[in-house]
Amino acid sequence: MKNLLIFGVGLIGGSIALKVKKDAIFDRVIGVSRHNGRSLDDFVKKGMLDEIAVNVEEAISTANFIIIATPVAQTKNILKKIYPYLNADCLVTDVGSTKSEVMLDAAESLGDKFDQFIGSHPIAGSEKHGPDAADEKLFEGKNIIITPHSQANKVQLDCLWGFWECMGGIVSSMTPSQHDEIFSTVSHLPHLLAFALVNLINKKNSKDQLLEFAASGFRDFSRIAASSPEVWRDISLANKKAIISDLTLYKKEIDVLVEFIDNSQEGNLNDYLSKASSTRSEWAEDKK
Amino acid sequence: MKNLLIFGVGLIGGSIALKVKKDAIFDRVIGVSRHNGRSLDDFVKKGMLDEIAVNVEEAISTANFIIIATPVAQTKNILKKIYPYLNADCLVTDVGSTKSEVMLDAAESLGDKFDQFIGSHPIAGSEKHGPDAADEKLFEGKNIIITPHSQANKVQLDCLWGFWECMGGIVSSMTPSQHDEIFSTVSHLPHLLAFALVNLINKKNSKDQLLEFAASGFRDFSRIAASSPEVWRDISLANKKAIISDLTLYKKEIDVLVEFIDNSQEGNLNDYLSKASSTRSEWAEDKK
Structure with missing residues (x-):
């Protein structure tokens, strides 16, 4: 039995x-x-x-x-x-x-x-x-x-x-640490980033107007921000080290973008966006 | 005629x-x-x-x-x-x-x-x-x-x-500037953030493994990173001021998250995630 x-x-x-x-x-x-x-x-x-x-x-x-x-x-x-x-x-x-x-x-x-x-x-x-x-x-x-x-x-x-x-x-x-590093990057990080975007909007005086005009780009990007707060609190604390490392790396990516945009570095900005666009398009093809 | x-x-x-x-x-x-x-x-x-x-x-x-x-x-x-x-x-x-x-x-x-x-x-x-x-x-x-x-x-x-x-x-x-501020936050920002996540992955040695295990959360969050690089280069440069202001605000949101997670501020983290989750869930209801 x-x-x-x-x-x-x-x-x-x-x-x-x-x-x-x-x-x-x-x-x-x-x-x-x-x-x-x-x-x-x-x-x-x-x-x-x-x-x-x-x-x-x-x-x-x-x-x-x-x-x-x-x-x-x-x-x-x-x-x-x-x-x-x-x-x-x-x-x-x-x-x-x-x-x-x-x-x-x-x-x-x-x-x-x-x-x-x-x-x-x-x-x-x-x-x-x-x-x-x-x-x-x-x-x-x-x-x-x-x-x-x-x-x-x-x-x-x-x-x-x-x-x-x-x-x-x-x-x-x-290994457990390999697992936690991988999922910090491909799952925990995007979840936290989606929560952060919604809270950036929450803090603006124009919040209602912003949400009124938010459309399909916002919808898909932020879908995971509707996830359970308790689950994501527990995951964030359980995988603290890898997540903080990824959030820190992510801030550096934002710094790169700010530099390219602020200095109108058209070529660098184009290369940056092209690399991401190719990777994401190929990923979608592979997963079909 | x-x-x-x-x-x-x-x-x-x-x-x-x-x-x-x-x-x-x-x-x-x-x-x-x-x-x-x-x-x-x-x-x-x-x-x-x-x-x-x-x-x-x-x-x-x-x-x-x-x-x-x-x-x-x-x-x-x-x-x-x-x-x-x-x-x-x-x-x-x-x-x-x-x-x-x-x-x-x-x-x-x-x-x-x-x-x-x-x-x-x-x-x-x-x-x-x-x-x-x-x-x-x-x-x-x-x-x-x-x-x-x-x-x-x-x-x-x-x-x-x-x-x-x-x-x-x-x-x-x-007004044109009202328009550009609104769409910086609800459209241009999420697009750039999605491009940035994919490039964070692009720069890691474990890139292939990361993309192999990326699933539905990553898929929806990053869908807009497959968008046209030329279009988003032009938008980024045309709406430079509002976008840089939003990217800077967004880095502050990340700092808040890092603080809560690093110091295991369970209650604050829960409140933060709950606020975003409620806003996103209500938005989805309203848009139905």
């Missing part, structure tokens, strides 16, 4: 549950309800989950695979809760957007059982939230990063890799 | 031609071919234009309304070319994205006929270019800004206002 235990049945946890149930990858899929969160009973009725863990300790001790898909700030407490009941064959992973901090948390919380934890980050999401938005195809063709530590068990590593492939993902392995 | 003369039959000029022809707003729609550009013969055959101006001087002297829809850098030369042949009843407008510079160019080039020029900026566009992408509905429900100067003829002002309403637009009038 193979049991999958999911902490946090939201968009990601719910999408995993749907796919696992559809392809019968585990015998039983068990969800852990949040204390103050929405009841998961409906999702048992709909067949997304086999049951809700009534006795969480027992559910942990009989689990073969545990996925922590709660907001990132809860991960450390859940790892501490898991530790005493975790059986030796059980693999534990998470789905958080930063990886260095969670690996440190796991080392601290799981102690001698740390080698049973391998971090995951599925690069899949949606502006929608919660289990109602869950989609069994959410991970199809999406990149999934796993961040094993040096003591990771080879069998469990293969198992995790295979699991994400079963979800439809394209799996890559890297 | 009422003639409309269009310099630059691209996306904007072509879309105007289509709508004017469909609703028979003018008796004749005449296009001016670029010297080294694509021949417009096909568009006469398809009925988008009634004719190509063979003798441009004559076409100018018999025009009742002239629209300059070429790349902005050509506007001044076209105004100079128009001047000697412009008849006293003819209204001239443009469709450029910045307005202060074009008003100065018009004052200089048209001299005593300057009151026949009123600037326009239809806030409508597409990533597609050229007359093949033209769409008679391009202006439907879109904001159109007109920037009359103090000497503008009231009859001609009403005429221009009515013309853009016939195109389906929602017309507003403001």
Whole structure:
């Protein structure tokens, strides 16, 4: 009897549950309800989950695979809760957007059982939230990063890799710090820059008029500024070092632009914009 | 006999031609071919234009309304070319994205006929270019800004206002500098910031890996970085003052973020991100 235990049945946890149930990858899929969160009973009725863990300790001790898909700030407490009941064959992973901090948390919380934890980050999401938005195809063709530590068990590593492939993902392995540097630049930085543009507008006296005339360029650029403040606060603090380094580099890019524009350096400005335009156009072609 | 003369039959000029022809707003729609550009013969055959101006001087002297829809850098030369042949009843407008510079160019080039020029900026566009992408509905429900100067003829002002309403637009009038400040913030700034993010990535050794893992957040944020370098070079230089002021303000927003993140000011960071998230979410609701 193979049991999958999911902490946090939201968009990601719910999408995993749907796919696992559809392809019968585990015998039983068990969800852990949040204390103050929405009841998961409906999702048992709909067949997304086999049951809700009534006795969480027992559910942990009989689990073969545990996925922590709660907001990132809860991960450390859940790892501490898991530790005493975790059986030796059980693999534990998470789905958080930063990886260095969670690996440190796991080392601290799981102690001698740390080698049973391998971090995951599925690069899949949606502006929608919660289990109602869950989609069994959410991970199809999406990149999934796993961040094993040096003591990771080879069998469990293969198992995790295979699991994400079963979800439809394209799996890559890297160190937690490599992961955090990459996602600082391609995800965390653009999110923070979008929040910053909206707040620049918020602070202007002409705010209402500005928003009235904002059109499609603003719309796409700032879409991610509508993201959850709590999620992005936690990510920013969890990946502080890489993010501050990127924000500092970004200010230098602005300085370059200001210099070219202020001094009417037409040729340099054209080259600068052309390089970005080519890279972005080629990227879009490659991703087709 | 009422003639409309269009310099630059691209996306904007072509879309105007289509709508004017469909609703028979003018008796004749005449296009001016670029010297080294694509021949417009096909568009006469398809009925988008009634004719190509063979003798441009004559076409100018018999025009009742002239629209300059070429790349902005050509506007001044076209105004100079128009001047000697412009008849006293003819209204001239443009469709450029910045307005202060074009008003100065018009004052200089048209001299005593300057009151026949009123600037326009239809806030409508597409990533597609050229007359093949033209769409008679391009202006439907879109904001159109007109920037009359103090000497503008009231009859001609009403005429221009009515013309853009016939195109389906929602017309507003403001001063050239108001226009340029607004569009610096809601359009020019996000474009330059998107170009800057792509160039930050271009300069990193890990560029290829970064682009490999860039996903939907990056995609939307940076879509406008694929825009034409020439167009954005010209806009940046034409609206230098407002853009540099906004880039400087934007660097201050980054400093605020760096401070909150570096000092782990969780509450301040949360407030900052929440304000932006609310504004962006409400904006999206309003624009529905």
